[in-house]
Amino acid sequence: MSTATAEHSSRTATLIDALRDIVGQAYILTDEQDMAPRLTDWRGRYHGKSLCIVRPANAAQAAQLVACCAHAGVALTPQGGNTGLCGGATPMNGEVLITLERLNQIQTLDTDNYTLTAGAGCTLQALQTAAAQAQRLFPLSLASEGSATLGGALATNAGGVHVLRYGNARNLCLGLEVILPDGQIWNGLRALRKDNAGYALKHLFIGAEGTLGLITAATVQLFPQPRHHALAWVGVNTIAAALRLLERLRQRAAERVNAFELIDAQALGLVLRHCAGTRTPIDAQTPWHVLIELADTADPIQSLLENTVEAALEAGEVNDAVFAGNLAQSQSLWSLRERISEAQQREGTSIKHDISLPTSAIPHFIESCTAALEAHFPGLRILCFGHLGDGNLHLNLSHPQPAEQERLMAQSEQARRIVHDLVLDNHGSIAAEHGIGQLKRDELRRTQNPVERALMTTLKKSLDPQGLMNPGKVL
Amino acid sequence: MSTATAEHSSRTATLIDALRDIVGQAYILTDEQDMAPRLTDWRGRYHGKSLCIVRPANAAQAAQLVACCAHAGVALTPQGGNTGLCGGATPMNGEVLITLERLNQIQTLDTDNYTLTAGAGCTLQALQTAAAQAQRLFPLSLASEGSATLGGALATNAGGVHVLRYGNARNLCLGLEVILPDGQIWNGLRALRKDNAGYALKHLFIGAEGTLGLITAATVQLFPQPRHHALAWVGVNTIAAALRLLERLRQRAAERVNAFELIDAQALGLVLRHCAGTRTPIDAQTPWHVLIELADTADPIQSLLENTVEAALEAGEVNDAVFAGNLAQSQSLWSLRERISEAQQREGTSIKHDISLPTSAIPHFIESCTAALEAHFPGLRILCFGHLGDGNLHLNLSHPQPAEQERLMAQSEQARRIVHDLVLDNHGSIAAEHGIGQLKRDELRRTQNPVERALMTTLKKSLDPQGLMNPGKVL
Numbered sequence: 001m002s003t004a005t006a007e008h009s010s011r012t013a014t015l016i017d018a019l020r021d022i023v024g025q026a027y028i029l030t031d032e033q034d035m036a037p038r039l040t041d042w043r044g045r046y047h048g049k050s051l052c053i054v055r056p057a058n059a060a061q062a063a064q065l066v067a068c069c070a071h072a073g074v075a076l077t078p079q080g081g082n083t084g085l086c087g088g089a090t091p092m093n094g095e096v097l098i099t100l101e102r103l104n105q106i107q108t109l110d111t112d113n114y115t116l117t118a119g120a121g122c123t124l125q126a127l128q129t130a131a132a133q134a135q136r137l138f139p140l141s142l143a144s145e146g147s148a149t150l151g152g153a154l155a156t157n158a159g160g161v162h163v164l165r166y167g168n169a170r171n172l173c174l175g176l177e178v179i180l181p182d183g184q185i186w187n188g189l190r191a192l193r194k195d196n197a198g199y200a201l202k203h204l205f206i207g208a209e210g211t212l213g214l215i216t217a218a219t220v221q222l223f224p225q226p227r228h229h230a231l232a233w234v235g236v237n238t239i240a241a242a243l244r245l246l247e248r249l250r251q252r253a254a255e256r257v258n259a260f261e262l263i264d265a266q267a268l269g270l271v272l273r274h275c276a277g278t279r280t281p282i283d284a285q286t287p288w289h290v291l292i293e294l295a296d297t298a299d300p301i302q303s304l305l306e307n308t309v310e311a312a313l314e315a316g317e318v319n320d321a322v323f324a325g326n327l328a329q330s331q332s333l334w335s336l337r338e339r340i341s342e343a344q345q346r347e348g349t350s351i352k353h354d355i356s357l358p359t360s361a362i363p364h365f366i367e368s369c370t371a372a373l374e375a376h377f378p379g380l381r382i383l384c385f386g387h388l389g390d391g392n393l394h395l396n397l398s399h400p401q402p403a404e405q406e407r408l409m410a411q412s413e414q415a416r417r418i419v420h421d422l423v424l425d426n427h428g429s430i431a432a433e434h435g436i437g438q439l440k441r442d443e444l445r446r447t448q449n450p451v452e453r454a455l456m457t458t459l460k461k462s463l464d465p466q467g468l469m470n471p472g473k474v475l
Numbered sequence: 476m477s478t479a480t481a482e483h484s485s486r487t488a489t490l491i492d493a494l495r496d497i498v499g500q501a502y503i504l505t506d507e508q509d510m511a512p513r514l515t516d517w518r519g520r521y522h523g524k525s526l527c528i529v530r531p532a533n534a535a536q537a538a539q540l541v542a543c544c545a546h547a548g549v550a551l552t553p554q555g556g557n558t559g560l561c562g563g564a565t566p567m568n569g570e571v572l573i574t575l576e577r578l579n580q581i582q583t584l585d586t587d588n589y590t591l592t593a594g595a596g597c598t599l600q601a602l603q604t605a606a607a608q609a610q611r612l613f614p615l616s617l618a619s620e621g622s623a624t625l626g627g628a629l630a631t632n633a634g635g636v637h638v639l640r641y642g643n644a645r646n647l648c649l650g651l652e653v654i655l656p657d658g659q660i661w662n663g664l665r666a667l668r669k670d671n672a673g674y675a676l677k678h679l680f681i682g683a684e685g686t687l688g689l690i691t692a693a694t695v696q697l698f699p700q701p702r703h704h705a706l707a708w709v710g711v712n713t714i715a716a717a718l719r720l721l722e723r724l725r726q727r728a729a730e731r732v733n734a735f736e737l738i739d740a741q742a743l744g745l746v747l748r749h750c751a752g753t754r755t756p757i758d759a760q761t762p763w764h765v766l767i768e769l770a771d772t773a774d775p776i777q778s779l780l781e782n783t784v785e786a787a788l789e790a791g792e793v794n795d796a797v798f799a800g801n802l803a804q805s806q807s808l809w810s811l812r813e814r815i816s817e818a819q820q821r822e823g824t825s826i827k828h829d830i831s832l833p834t835s836a837i838p839h840f841i842e843s844c845t846a847a848l849e850a851h852f853p854g855l856r857i858l859c860f861g862h863l864g865d866g867n868l869h870l871n872l873s874h875p876q877p878a879e880q881e882r883l884m885a886q887s888e889q890a891r892r893i894v895h896d897l898v899l900d901n902h903g904s905i906a907a908e909h910g911i912g913q914l915k916r917d918e919l920r921r922t923q924n925p926v927e928r929a930l931m932t933t934l935k936k937s938l939d940p941q942g943l944m945n946p947g948k949v950l
Contacts, residue, residue: 110833110835112718112834113835113836157671157675159669163669164668168669170675180926180930186926186927186930188927190904191833191902192831192833192866192907193865193866194634194638194831194862194866194904194908195831195904195906195907196631196632196904196907196908196910196911197905197915197919197922198906198911198919198923198931199682199930199949200632200645200679200681200682201931203675203679204674204675204678204679207674207675212674223729224725224729226729243587247587251699251773252773253773254730254771254773255731256729256730296729297725297726297728298726298727298728298729298779304773356668358666358667359587359588360586360588361588390669391588391668391669427665427667428667429665429667429669429670429671430672431673432669432670432671434671435671436671436672436673444673447672448672448673451655451659451661452663452673455655455661455938456676459674459934461937462933462934462936463933474674
């Protein structure tokens with residue numbers, strides 16, 4: 001062992017001892033096998049390396065851990081439910097992994113103020129349940145809500161199916177508690193709808209994926225619980241027709257449009273093929289499907305939905321429609337939407353995109369993007385689905401022929417660029433609701449305007465001068 | 476003239492020449508009398524000093540102006556409609572005043588995407604009108620909306636009467652164009668509901684009152700236009716009863732609660748005394764009044780409001796209520812609320828507060844605050860009104876006896892501290908919707924937690940290292 005290596009090992013051992021002293025022996029992992037499940041993301045795409053995994057019991061311990069790492073000049077990565085889709089929570093190069101799962105207490109639920117303060121390690125589902133028990137709604141809802149945590153959702157500014165009505169994680173967040181890169185705790189846990197006492201610091205940390213600080217708790221808004229839901233599955237010929245239907249609904253129901261999801265025939269076909277117990281909701285052959293949910297507090301909203309969809313049918317804007325008559329039917333319609341990811345996984349690998357556009361640009365974008373991709377990869381399969389109401393689409397590419405699929409995967413970088421360049425031409429975003437992480441870091445660098453890039457770099461350098469917070473992600 | 480002074484004068488003349496070259500002779504003022512109207516805030520509380528006032532025609536000119544000032548090391552202050560209440564737009568010490576009034580073009584209105592992009596100099600009213608012409612709603616609504624500009628509203632994160640439903644200026648803003656302190660233009664004019672491509676830079680500039688950059692344009696969200704409105708004026712005995720009524724309304728109408736305004740009997744009394752053509756809306760002697768507006772796109776909402784208020788009447792939670800039967804009645808009820816500021820002005824000077832609290836804390840806060848103020852200033856008059864639905868109150872203090880009024884004004888600092896300390900004890904904010912400006916700068920410094928203070932200072936230093944952007948405000 002060289003002197004330098006020996007010195008490094010000794011410093012490393014000292015750091016691990018210090019971290020162990022903070023959390024206790026039971027809450028530190030150093031064995032590679034023990035650490036393995038936390039070092040791979042759930043899609044199995046990223047495999048990381050970590051010096052050790054520590055599980056603080058509270059914000060004070062988390063702050064000590066961060067201070068310790070800062071003092072030693074060792075980088076760290078925070079991790080919530082490890083459900084991220086861009087590798088943002090996987091350490092890349094031996095970072096200390098701090099998992100927030102023990103910070104899972106609901107600290108206060110203020111029914112009258114419609115707010116809830118909770119530790120970063122609470123799952124979204126736990127927050128939904130706590131809110132429901134107080135006759136309130138916590139609307140952040142994702143497929144992974146049983147594992148995804150509040151901290152992770154805020155660090156990536158997660159979206160989901162109800163953004164159209166309630167906004168994304170950022171909009172729901174009133175206050176934050178953050179461990180800064182030097183180990184200080186910033187307690188910004190305010191439960192206020194209006195607060196302009198100084199700069200809007202919380203927004204720096206929301207969506208920054210742990211690169212500026214470590215979120216340990218948050219205060220979020222709650223809402224009145226809708227008591228009446230109405231669900232429809234509708235077939236349309238074009239995205240433009242789907243958007244016309246959305247406009248009809250908005251003009252009638254305004255905020256009561258709870259979800260407006262687009263599913264193309266390919267995506268539905270995969271679900272029907274791969275997922276047991278599913279069947280097609282409508283008989284019409286239709287290239288595009290839309291799942292619509294309305295919800296209201298006061299009165300049944302079924303007839304408003306039916307009348308609006310029927311008016312669209314009569315105007316020839318809709319091919320066919322079915323309405324959920326009971327909860328079981330609602331669940332089976334929702335499951336067709338929610339099982340798209342699972343169906344894709346069973347079908348095989350694909351190149352995934354998480355993009356957003358002004359809704360007015362989507363019909364043209366899909367047309368030109370399909371043409372451009374087809375020109376480069378003839379016969380490729382494009383799955384297109386997502387939260388059309390927010391302008392957020394998931395555009396996933398694969399090829400039904402094995403040899404061509406191999407070529408497509410080998411040229412995934414090129415495919416990605418075709419999509420992203422057209423997204424930017426249409427004033428869209430290459431990262432809508434999944435974050436940047438490792439997956440899109442280079443694409444962000446390639447596509448971001450230089451002034452914006454420089455601003456981000458300035459912020460990173462001033463808040464995290466040692467560059468120890470989740471390195472290799474976002475920037 | 477000393478050599479140093481001569482040198483300074485010569486450098487100043489050179490800067491003025493350079494600024495004149497950018498905007499043209501017609502758009503620069505250097506004469507003190509010409510500048511005077513722009514150097515006093517509309518409340519007449521702050522009187523500033525400026526080297527010159529320049530009115531750029533567009534963002535490119537604004538950028539050149541800022542670059543010029545940066546090069547000369549001369550500070551600048553941006554100004555919109557000059558309707559701010561905290562002196563944030565009044566230059567303090569010879570700063571170049573850049574007014575954005577000529578940046579008053581609506582650049583794009585995307586009806587399908589429910590977005591509008593406009594220059595910072597557009598008045599809020601102009602945006603409301605443009606949106607209405609496209610059958611859309613731009614919901615930011617303030618008493619000063621005929622003069623207040625988009626840029627100023629974003630720089631102060633303005634609120635108003637519809638925050639309860641639509642959020643404040645920050646929530647409405649999807650994208651920004653900002654001139655950075657070195658004169659570079661950051662074009663972040665995105666029209667997207669979901670965008671996580673990098674840090675949330677826009678939030679740094681919103682609410683920063685020009686201390687980090689100069690907002691030249693913004694993209695804002697629009698909404699479906701409500702077609703049915705219902706208005707009620709209600710008398711209640713306590714704030715707690717008002718909050719119970721709010722809860723009844725939320726449980727029935729959810730987002731359709733458009734406004735929920737609290738007015739105490741003192742404030743209403745002043746309006747009735749000072750404003751011609753006003754009369755009391757309800758006969759009952761009641762210490763607190765509430766103005767409620769519901770609005771819906773699809774169906775009349777009058778009966779939902781009536782039924783809910785009547786249920787509260789039957790439960791003994793409401794003393795009396797009147798419902799607007801037509802537009803004229805609606806306008807006359809709203810004008811009682813909107814004329815409070817005018818009535819106060821006519822009554823004389825008062826110490827004004829713009830605070831927010833968790834709604835659940837308001838009854839206790841008002842009780843303890845009234846007691847504490849009364850103990851220090853026996854017989855003082857407290858006017859309390861505001862946007863109860865957002866937890867935002869305006870608490871304005873004066874004394875009916877001239878000698879005591881003089882004493883109160885002389886001890887205004889102490890009065891302010893009594894209020895603000897109790898606000899903070901109750902987890903509230905000393906700055907809800909008017910900003911910090913000059914008025915609350917020292918109070919912010921006194922009350923802010925040191926970690927937060929240090930973070931703000933770090934941001935200011937890294938983005939504006941010369942400290943030239945609107946010095947003396949906020950920080």
